[in-house]
Amino acid sequence: MCRRLAAILPGNTVVIIALMMFCGGVQAHFQMLYTPDLAPIRGQATHLLMPFSHPVHGGPNMDIDKPEAFYVLSQRGTAAKRKKVDLMAYLTPVTWSSPINSSTAFEAKLPRKLTRSLGDYVFILQPSPFYEAEEDKYIQQHTKTVMNVGAVPGNWADPAGLPVEIIPLDKPYANWRGGVFRGVVTAGGEPVPFAALEIEYVNYRVDMALPGFVPGAAVQLPQDSFGTMGIKANAAGEFVIGLPRAGWWGICALDLVPGSLYQGKALSVDAVLWLQVREMN
Amino acid sequence: MKRFLCAFALTTVASQVFAHTPLCDCFDNGDDTISCEGGFSDGSSAAGMAVRVYDDREKILIDTVMDTDSSISFPRPAVESYTVVFDAGEGHLVTVYSDDIE
Numbered sequence: 001m002c003r004r005l006a007a008i009l010p011g012n013t014v015v016i017i018a019l020m021m022f023c024g025g026v027q028a029h030f031q032m033l034y035t036p037d038l039a040p041i042r043g044q045a046t047h048l049l050m051p052f053s054h055p056v057h058g059g060p061n062m063d064i065d066k067p068e069a070f071y072v073l074s075q076r077g078t079a080a081k082r083k084k085v086d087l088m089a090y091l092t093p094v095t096w097s098s099p100i101n102s103s104t105a106f107e108a109k110l111p112r113k114l115t116r117s118l119g120d121y122v123f124i125l126q127p128s129p130f131y132e133a134e135e136d137k138y139i140q141q142h143t144k145t146v147m148n149v150g151a152v153p154g155n156w157a158d159p160a161g162l163p164v165e166i167i168p169l170d171k172p173y174a175n176w177r178g179g180v181f182r183g184v185v186t187a188g189g190e191p192v193p194f195a196a197l198e199i200e201y202v203n204y205r206v207d208m209a210l211p212g213f214v215p216g217a218a219v220q221l222p223q224d225s226f227g228t229m230g231i232k233a234n235a236a237g238e239f240v241i242g243l244p245r246a247g248w249w250g251i252c253a254l255d256l257v258p259g260s261l262y263q264g265k266a267l268s269v270d271a272v273l274w275l276q277v278r279e280m281n
Numbered sequence: 282m283k284r285f286l287c288a289f290a291l292t293t294v295a296s297q298v299f300a301h302t303p304l305c306d307c308f309d310n311g312d313d314t315i316s317c318e319g320g321f322s323d324g325s326s327a328a329g330m331a332v333r334v335y336d337d338r339e340k341i342l343i344d345t346v347m348d349t350d351s352s353i354s355f356p357r358p359a360v361e362s363y364t365v366v367f368d369a370g371e372g373h374l375v376t377v378y379s380d381d382i383e
Contacts, residue, residue, distance in 0.1 A: 042306055077351060078324030116308055118318050152304050152320035 028198040028228040029062070029132070030055050030250045031141040031272050033125050034206055038173035038276040043116030043149040049211050050125060051096040051105035055250060056227040058204040058213040059100025062130060067091065067106065069126035075154030076119030082155050085114060087123075097212030098204070107211060120154035121147040124162065129262045137266040141252065145274045146172040159189065164256040166273040169238070175277045177246045183273065184237050187256040191237030195253045199229040199241055202248035219245065246279040301325055303369035307382045309357070315382060316354045319347050319367045319375075327351035331368035336360045 034049045052062040070091055075082045087108055096105035115121060123145045129138035142162045148154075148171070156171050169182035185195035204213035221227050233239045233253075243249065253271045260267040301323035308316050319327030327347045334343035334355065342358050347367075358379075365382075367375040 043308075076318060077320050077326050079326055080350060116306075118304060118306055118320050150304055150306055150320075151302070151322050153322070153324040 028054060028056075028200055028252060029130075029139055029141070030200055030252055031064075031125065031127050031143045032202075032250070033123055033143045033145040033272075033274060034202075034248065035145070035147065036206070036208060038145070038147045039151075040147075040149055041151075043112065043118070045112045046108075046110040046115040046121075046147070047208055048108045048110070048123065048145075049094075049096070049105065049206065049208065050107065050127075051103060051212075052127070052130060053096070053098070053103075053213075054200070054228075055202040055204070055213075055248075056200040056221070057100070058215075058217065059098040059103075061096055061098050061101055061103035061105070063104040064106070064130060065128040066093075067125055067127045069124070070108065071124055072114070073122040073124065073155060073160055074115075074117065074119055075158075076117055076152055077154060080119070080154065082158070087114075094211055097210055099213060099215040102212075105211070115147070115149065118150035118152040119148070120156045121149070122155060122158075122160055123147065124160055126162075129267055131265075137268060138262040139268045139270060140262070141270040141272045143272040143274075144172075148173045159186065161189075162271070163188065164253065164269050164271040166251055166253055166271045168273065172273060172275045175243055175275055176280045177243060177277050178280070179243050179277075180240050181243055181249075181251075181275055182238065182240045183251065185233050185239065185253040185256065185271065186237060187269075187271075192233065192253070192256055193235045193237055195233040195237055195239075195256065197231050197233060197239055198252045198254065199231065200227065200250045200252075201245060202250065218247070243275070243277045246277045249275045249277060251275070303327070303330075303367060303373050303375050305365070305367035305375040305377055307365050307377045309382050310354070313357045314354050315357050315365075316352060317365055317367070317377065318352045319369075320351055321369070327367070327369070330370070333366045333368065334358060335364050335366065337362045 052064045070087045090108040091106050094107045125143040129140045146156050164187045167184045185192045203217045251273045255268045257269040301321040305319045328349050330347045363379045365377045
């Protein structure tokens with residue numbers, strides 16, 4: 001029934017997305033931590049946007065409460081001392097718009113003095129648990145976005161000490177289209193064998209001023225298996241993904257602390273890592 | 282900015298036998314001091330590497346080295362324009378022009 005309905009409404013993304021939700025298709029939630037350029041040549045003020053979304057479909061987007069933690073770990077050089085700066089004071093609620101719906105998200109406008117130095121900046125967002133009524137459970141996604149200024153590497157490959165985390169084996173900010181990206185899924189600092197992962201492409205252009213997704217999908221999906229790609233890590237918690245298109249890619253490792261509870265309900269403790277992929281012109 | 286990028290490009294070209302590329306940037310701290318940071322593309326420390334500041338007649342105004350955290354701060358030179366040269370050795374220089382220091 002639902003497939004038939006979708007079939008008679010080609011091209012109407014909003015309706016199809018609504019049908020997918022109505023038909024019980026569980027889509028991947030992704031806590032975004034977005035800034036347009038993850039590898040600037042020179043340090044500058046940094047504007048970050050933090051919607052909770054389904055980026056391959058441009059939504060639906062969910063309202064989120066003020067995050068529990070937001071900070072950056074920066075390091076200039078692999079042997080240098082890592083610096084931690086709390087960024088909670090820079091969080092401001094915003095209305096995130098998209099072709100599907102609007103939601104409450106957060107943004108942070110960091111002054112240049114915080115991100116002018118050469119080196120790596122590992123931004124970390126710990127959102128408040130989100131209640132997903134459809135599944136009657138909470139979701140909390142510990143999210144990392146790694147930016148580099150001026151090509152001097154630092155702590156991009158180091159564990160940030162999160163309860164759950166994707167440890168990059170390749171620089172998340174330096175990826176060519178057609179390359180691969182590798183990582184290790186961890187919980188409590190230990191690899192998670194055969195962890196379930198979901199991969200999504202950010203299929204809508206982000207307008208920083210709006211702020212939100214601009215209508216018009218970059219890629220038309222043959223069917224929804226291509227939207228949220230489910231894979232498994234290997235026995236050592238490692239994974240490899242291909243990067244077939246320039247833009248932003250999200251990797252989410254799901255439910256890494258089974259049995260977790262929040263307010264008497266199941267809590268899925270997830271780890272999210274973002275990549276930026278460049279065209280090789 | 283163009284000259285800054287040019288300096289970067291020249292450095293890269295000049296570093297083909299240099300496994301790690303020297304990198305440098307400088308900032309105006311807004312209090313009549315300038316800070317510069319150095320590093321390498323492999324994450325190596327620039328501590329102890331030479332830094333020289335020249336006026337527009339190539340007279341050396343400051344001749345020093347990067348400190349233990351690969352940075353250096355100095356009073357803004359009292360000249361109209363100047364250049365900061367990070368000397369990573371073996372002819373590998375990164376030049377930052379005062380026009381590009383913000």
